[in-house]
């Protein structure tokens with residue numbers, strides 16, 4: 001087993017996520033937190049919320065990208081060690097949502113950084129967010145084969 | 146010799162769930178000065194509102210803040226009703242109160258949990274959020290969605306509730322009340338929690354009034370101010386309830402106000418369910434509204450919320466002005482950081498329940514010189530829109 005595949009395998013068992021709010025209305029953020037708490041409990045998949053992008057494998061991005069946050073999102077993305085993955089949570093993060101057309105809104109997250117999985121919904125239910133993470137894990141599994 | 150060092154806190158910081166920046170001047174561990182920079186997630190909602198019609202704006206104002214969304218829609222629809230002189234049916238008023246209070250319970254349990262998490266007490270966070278899920282279930286049962294549901298609409302509410310839902314709600318409320326009493330005991334007695342929260346960020350009653358603090362932040366400083374009691378809207382003039390106040394003026398008092406308000410909200414909902422009048426739940430409203438202006442004040446979970454709508458006889462508002470509670474509280478609380486250590490920052494900050502998604506404002510900066518300006522609407526028009 002090559003080192004790369006070993007790393008991929010371990011990442012699949014326990015992806016660490018880092019959450020960035022780029023201008024969301026907070027509803028998506030609380031649903032992400034709700035997904036971590038006992039009712040939904042994503043920690044059983046080994047998923048853990050970490051406090052620094054340098055420890056993270058996966059970025060969860062919520063909200064439309066505002067002018068002020070665009071540079072910062074890019075910088076945070078660059079701080080995540082390779083290989084890195086991005087999940088856009090919420091309609092805002094996918095496309096800009098209701099805020100599309102605002103004078104400070106750049107649009108969805110994919111206008112700034114590459115996105116692997118889109119989770120639409122306003123806000124998506126915690127189940128949907130978990131599904132997004134599981135989809136990403138399946139994608140990784142495909143790579144591992 | 147001592148000298149102060151600038152310490153930046155944010156915009157991305159694990160203790161802040163939203164991007165904001167604080168610049169602390171620290172002398173060793175002690176904070177000697179603080180400067181708040183907001184605006185990272187300014188989305189230009191007031192401007193966007195001018196391009197959408199009155200109905201679309203319900204959904205837009207709901208997304209000013211995803212946590213106190215019911216307060217925002219309620220405040221907005223009341224402002225529009227005030228402007229157009231629309232009378233809302235009695236039943237709708239009671240239903241509005243019920244959902245508004247459910248929203249308050251969910252918001253208070255949420256911030257109590259987040260506060261515990263920020264102090265490193267993850268067990269309590271998990272327990273509080275587990276109990277909060279019961280409330281999310283009844284919100285979903287009544288409104289159709291867990292979080293954003295646009296329950297309030299211009300002229301009334303969108304959905305009615307039936308007897309089975311009522312029964313279910315009462316049963317869940319009993320459970321939530323029991324849980325909340327348990328948490329109250331825990332938060333009151335836990336020595337570590339008290340150690341971190343008591344005497345933190347003391348905001349004296351006089352200062353709270355002078356700096357215009359609102360909501361639980363003001364009531365934790367023993368200020369008797371609650372819009373529900375002092376300028377009743379919806380059905381609050383018919384429902385008896387207490388305004389919760391604490392005399393301690395510190396972070397702990399502000400958190401305990403929220404615990405007691407949760408219990409009070411449960412009683413309000415019980416009363417409203419018992420005295421729910423019959424009849425229609427909404428009146429029809431034409432899309433084009435007459436010219437005028439309307440103002441509405443609502444007690445959101447974080448404090449007083451104001452929406453102000455102008456219309457020039459169109460399907461869209463001419464101007465929507467929103468004034469949110471955190472904007473008042475953050476300025477009131479900022480000076481109280483001084484004299485505390487860096488480690489206490491989260492404990493003080495979380496006690497005002499900061500919500501920046503509704504707070505972020507715009508300042509104009511002349512990019513070439515870096516000068517910050519204040520411009521009137523007329524000047525902006527002249528500078529940018531005359532082109």
Ligand code: SF4
Pocket residue numbers: 023024025026027028062063064089090091092093097098121122123124208211293
């Ligand atoms: S997708 Fe909806 S809930 Fe999520 S941040 Fe955007 S407006 Fe808020």
